[in-house]
Amino acid sequence: MTRQEYxxxxxxxxxxxxxxxxxxxxxxxxxxxxxxxxxxxxDDEIIAGLGSAKELAQDYLNGGSYKDAIxxxxxxxxxxxxxxxxxxxxxxxxxxxxxVVLFNIFVGVPGLLLLAVIEAxxxxxxxxLVISFANFVQVIPDFGDFMSxxxxxxxxxxxxxxFLFTLFYFAVKYFIRLIVLYARLNKKIWNEGF
Amino acid sequence: MNPQFKKGVFDMCVLALxxxxxxxxYDLADALTTKIQSSxxxxxxxLRKLASEGLVSTYLQESQNGPPRKYYHLxxxxxxxxxxxxAEWKDFREAVDEIISEIVGGIE
Numbered sequence: 001m002t003r004q005e006y007x008x009x010x011x012x013x014x015x016x017x018x019x020x021x022x023x024x025x026x027x028x029x030x031x032x033x034x035x036x037x038x039x040x041x042x043d044d045e046i047i048a049g050l051g052s053a054k055e056l057a058q059d060y061l062n063g064g065s066y067k068d069a070i071x072x073x074x075x076x077x078x079x080x081x082x083x084x085x086x087x088x089x090x091x092x093x094x095x096x097x098x099x100v101v102l103f104n105i106f107v108g109v110p111g112l113l114l115l116a117v118i119e120a121x122x123x124x125x126x127x128x129l130v131i132s133f134a135n136f137v138q139v140i141p142d143f144g145d146f147m148s149x150x151x152x153x154x155x156x157x158x159x160x161x162x163f164l165f166t167l168f169y170f171a172v173k174y175f176i177r178l179i180v181l182y183a184r185l186n187k188k189i190w191n192e193g194f
Numbered sequence: 195m196n197p198q199f200k201k202g203v204f205d206m207c208v209l210a211l212x213x214x215x216x217x218x219x220y221d222l223a224d225a226l227t228t229k230i231q232s233s234x235x236x237x238x239x240x241l242r243k244l245a246s247e248g249l250v251s252t253y254l255q256e257s258q259n260g261p262p263r264k265y266y267h268l269x270x271x272x273x274x275x276x277x278x279x280x281a282e283w284k285d286f287r288e289a290v291d292e293i294i295s296e297i298v299g300g301i302e
Contacts, residue, residue, distance in 0.1 A: 028219060028238050031263060035220040038260050049223075051233030059239035 003033050003043045006053055013057030025060060096193040100186055108186075112179060119171055126164055133157050200232060206283060208240050209276040212250060212268040219264065241266055249275050 001009075007026055014022045029050070036046040050056060136154070143150040204226070211217065211225050219241060223234040244250045249272035254262045268276070 025238070025242070028242070028264065029235075031218070031261070032220050032223070032234065032238070034260055035218075035263070046234075049227075049233060050235040055233075056235040056239070059236060060242065063239045063243040 001044070001047055003030075003046070006043075006047050006050075007033075009053040010057055013054050014060060016061065029056075093190070093193045096189050100189050104186070108182065112182070115175060115178075119168075119175060122168060122171070126161075126168060129164070130161060133161060200230065200236070203283070204232075204236060204240055205244065206276065206279040208237065208244065209249065209268060209272055209279070212266060212272070213276070216265045216267045218266065222266070244272065248272075 007029065010029060011022055011026060014025060017025075032050065033043070033046055036049075037043075041049075133154075136157070140147065140150040140154060207226060207230075208222060211222055217225075219238055220234075222241070223237040226232065226237055227234055241250065245252055245266070248269060250266045251269050252264050252266055255265050256262045
């Protein structure tokens with residue numbers, strides 16, 4: 001297992017903690033790898049020393065200070081049940097959940113749909129451009145004296161198309177990321193209230 | 195070693211190690227695991243818990259080679275807790291020793 005695989009697995013096992021907490025923990029363990037590497041230890045040696053990512057994550061989750069993690073554990077293991085009984089009474093999430101539902105119906109989902117439509121239109125326009133460009137390229141050989149001008153124009157168009165495609169690629173990429181973040185935020189509010 | 199033994203005293207051990215001066219995770223893990231058989235990983239969740247309870251504070255410090263390291267410092271609250279723990283530990287250890295001294299030499 002490589003360092004990156006170990007850290008990924010740790011992240012995965014820590015899933016119930018907040019983004020910031022997971023990042024903090026991963027930074028601490030990365031530091032351990034850095035120092036180990038400076039002492040000429042291999043990834044495998046360092047990992048053997050650390051113990052399994054699953055156990056390490058469990059230690060973090062059972063670390064007492066993670067009341068949030070215990071609360072968020074839908075299937076609590078026997079160890080955390082003891083802690084759970086000492087938790088203050090669960091607060092009422094009804095209000096927060098209604099807000100989540102209403103926000104999704106009127107703002108969240110329509111907003112995301114609108115963005116999806118915009119990207120679909122963009123994709124359609126882009127495809128049209130590619131087709132007309134293909135047609136244009138076919139007639140270049142008939143240009144005769146203006147051949148070099150036609151080739152220059154074609155090259156310019158290729159660059160433009162690449163640029164437009166890159167834009168589209170990033171738009172889709174960030175759109176997907178936005179959906180993931182939005183879903184995560186919904187889940188968080190749903191489970192924990194505001 | 196029985197993990198149940200370690201659980202209760204590792205916090206105290208980490209606090210005790212920090213009385214010798216501020217230190218970073220790798221060093222503390224090393225100091226702990228050379229004496230007590232355990233994985234290096236155990237020390238990090240403990241440090242995080244101690245920090246969240248205000249028993250240690252943290253700061254980043256550049257190292258001569260490589261990226262900066264997170265140092266842990268024993269706070270006043272941490273010193274109080276350590277003194278408490280040490281007193282309890284002493285009583286506990288004496289009581290346990292007393293109980294098991296009757297079968298010293300082990301069970302045949």
